[in-house]
Amino acid sequence: MRVRTGLCVAVLIAAGLVATPAAASAATEPQYDFAGAVRETVWVDLGRDGDGDGQPDRVAADIVRPAEPAEAGQKVPVIMDASPYYSSVGRGNETEFKTYDDEGRPVGFPLFYDNYFVPRGYATVLVDLAGTNRSTGCVDVGGKSDVTSAKTVIDWLNGRATGYSAKSGGTKVTADWTDGSVGMIGKSYDGTIANGVAATGVDGLKTIVPISAISSWYDYYRSDGATFGFDPDGLAETVEAHNGGQDCSAENGKLAEGATANGDYGPLWAERDYVAQAKNVHASVFVSHGVNDLNVRTINFGQWWDALAANGVQRKIWLSQTGHVDPFDYRRAEWVDTLHRWFDHTLMGLDNGIDKEPVATVERQPDEWADQSAYPAKDASATTLHPQAGSTPGVGTLGTAEGSGTVSFTDEAKSGEDSWAADPSAASASRVLYSTGALSSPVQVSGTSSVTVTATPSTSSARLSAMLVDYGPATIRNYAGSGEGITTGTEETCWGENAPGDDACYKETGADTTKVDYTIISRGWADLANYQSLSKESALTPGKPYSMSFRLASTDHVVPAGHRLALIVGGTDIDAITPPANLPKLTVDLARTSVRIPLAGTVPAAPRAERLPDGPLAHVAGHAPADLR
Template identity: 80%
Template structure:
């Protein structure tokens, strides 16, 4: 945890004034008119109607609240901004890993992040909820399941008078939220944003909007990919977030997690319970998504499939896509993010007609710190385009176009493959992958949306993995998403975003883009277990020498391949940096006539491409990947 130090380099928002006037103005939006230092700080424990730890007592989740005292004194009820998290006492929140703090009587003092500092003076309450089994809540966390979702949903019910809250963790007197108007907006990064998705998928009354930042939409797609396993399961995460919350025995719940998340990558009941995409039809709240297109932690298929499912439900949507990895927009575009978030909450929680819903739907980072607005995501004019690999004069290397293909190509899975190893020498034969390129583009191509690949492969063994990726070949300066900061560098100066109070300041270290020069950029990835060719729910042993056809997804993105670059498809076996491999690596023979990739494109790829001239040596790319950290 970084300790906030000294004076801020720039005070962006002045200290709140105590002025007895309404906090909302249709002309200007909400202003910081309420006293933050004198705000009410309290904890309410809400009964979620479960007994997850089996102790014979209903689980109660702790909701730490900070709210301006003036509105209640004036008889005015206010909306709530909520962040429900398992991390308030385990790994912390934000780029500076802030934890909740309490005084000697157990009253909340320090609220992580800037939400309270910025929004409480503007007439909002901020409620930070400890998921069941974490920090000061009883029960057990279940990593995106019913307990996690109920932890936050029931607090919304309490804010609307439909659930019971208490003044203590056990016993205590009943507490009501007479100060709340029932309107709630949920926000949070990673696990927190995931819970926002899950609660929205219940259709709970009172939830008006959610802002999921790098959030999961289906936990299967956090731990697995089309039958392939990423090699870890939810029980480990549960134990991490429960570690500092003594007094509960969660071994039974953790055992359920371990057993339900089968190592073979099959989609089963545990994953179905945690699949919010299938419940997206229930969503009534507006949704403001933010995600890094190079997030290798919460992979981008999570925002893509959620976004597409929400489109069918007709809810108001907005999206920001950055070049970063797993990073909060507060740490890569701070001023613009806070301003946009302010307008968003003012509109959907305060009812202010500020036009935010009429602004461009999508904002995309094209180059580090260079942003472009789009009227929609996927981009207007996008068309699902089928590209087919065609053999060239070099074995395992050929062209990619809309033309029909024929023939075969082979490679061997040595169980040591990586995307950089496969992509580094695009014009030469590799024993471990095949590569097909559009050749040099005479005009740009924009990949906007979610791609998929259909592969017909004949394995030499009874099990096989497939990895596929789309690559933009050409020199570029990009955010160093595989570095320690996943595309950002953290400085020592600070800026302040709201009002300060003893033990809870609004100042955060300034960040900047961490960039690197590359010769190619991987823009979309996907992985699969060929044994799941018939069903994700049940793998089938493969018969060596028999062809199998499988369609699997590639990561959602929005990327422009510039004129003069080329777009390539690479197919390999086990990407050892990401998925677990079979016991023995097979030789895989690809039927090119029955293999294709469907890409959402704006622009027309060359009908008869020519391979670009071979580079002098291996191309530069990012050589390391940041460790996964679901924060």
């Protein structure tokens, strides 16, 4: 690392911000000339015609690789980031795009991967998904075209596909400079493609590092039958805006048709469900996600992690308090060091001990991190808690003893999580709230929770929203702010080597924090009409009770002693999901309603009733995602 502000590496080591030599034994070191590295583009034939122009699609793979190993007959591994964003919305906190010289040769590569890793003996390959930037074809938002775009480049790197020197025509090009070992990395859509390619089991893919990534596209656009109000064809049109004029209207029409408005899980979503294909994964997986990510919601990392565990995949995970943020922008020095050692181990085969380190690293307070031997925490066990009626209608206690009676609320489609949570002692016409007493010792929620609600609707359509809330004062990252938990300064640090047009230096970031009186730690939404199946709605009969179980977001959160853990159930969370056609009154059967939480610690069976603070409480307001970046 070079620091433009003059801060020396010795100071960073003393502050514990970079690995000491002892921790970084057996590491690759910069030894190759970055300015003299080979920069080239190879167009790889996908063997399919996604845009219907009569020609097989070709995807552009822009490559930076050290010249010296190839000249000596040595072969290098590849770090790959396959993305649809290189000419549309850009990459990274500073919105970088690919750039080219007058002859079309690649010059500027977004992010620091090439600057840092090429001098250490890696090649960096940035792939334009079909239908984006300089690739032909069409994107299909996580489907076969997207996944094949990256998978076929891995095949080409291993001699199983054909590459060319031009977008059309040209001469054949072979990858005789690589040993075929590939590690995929990327945030959001890019990391999602890494998940999808890993789920094919392609030979040569040794590891993936999905950052804030989707594991099932259904869970990006839908939630247990409920819809978030946006669809994949809109994203396709955004990323195809600079694709050279290819006509992708037919493919986009298929996306619009397949993403049915009723929220059912159908064939389009099944094709894009990598969790269902996790049995094929052979690559190791290093996951990073913000537990407050309201763009790629955290159920995506939780279900992926669990499916990989069932398959015995080697895994590692970082969980931050941020929203949709790359760890390079909230824990930079430690991330670069850890990523370096991860790739050295998985792609170079170096025995640096990273496989023996704690599996999970979790941010407990802003910039305060704790290691865990496992995720979910090894002491966490599924604990069922029940709502119990109190003296205030719709407000009661939460404990291990079963409740009784009924309570009603009305879906007004005007309220959301913050208005529901802000005054926990007050009755509300649009939600019910049940809380433990002040905890005598901390409890840890670690893993994926689920809620079962038995409700009688007054109309033929109904939505359900549920959330777990930690009531008590805290300082957290301001994940609903413009930086989703970070601020960006003006001073820069440099991570790797510079070359003309390819800068390794990035603005420093810090934690954006806020003080709150409660923290929403997990959320979930559902369409009650999907109580029998996510694949097909069932007609609801007004006045008849229905039971539905649905998932809450995966997390790892410690509720401190003295705080309270609460369950809130409402109808339409207007800040998240679309409302039903006919807004119902919902009557909840407390005896048949419960929440199942992976919990380390003890919650009383029947906590004594304690009055919660009067009046609205402070919280960081939630927000809807703008786009998948």
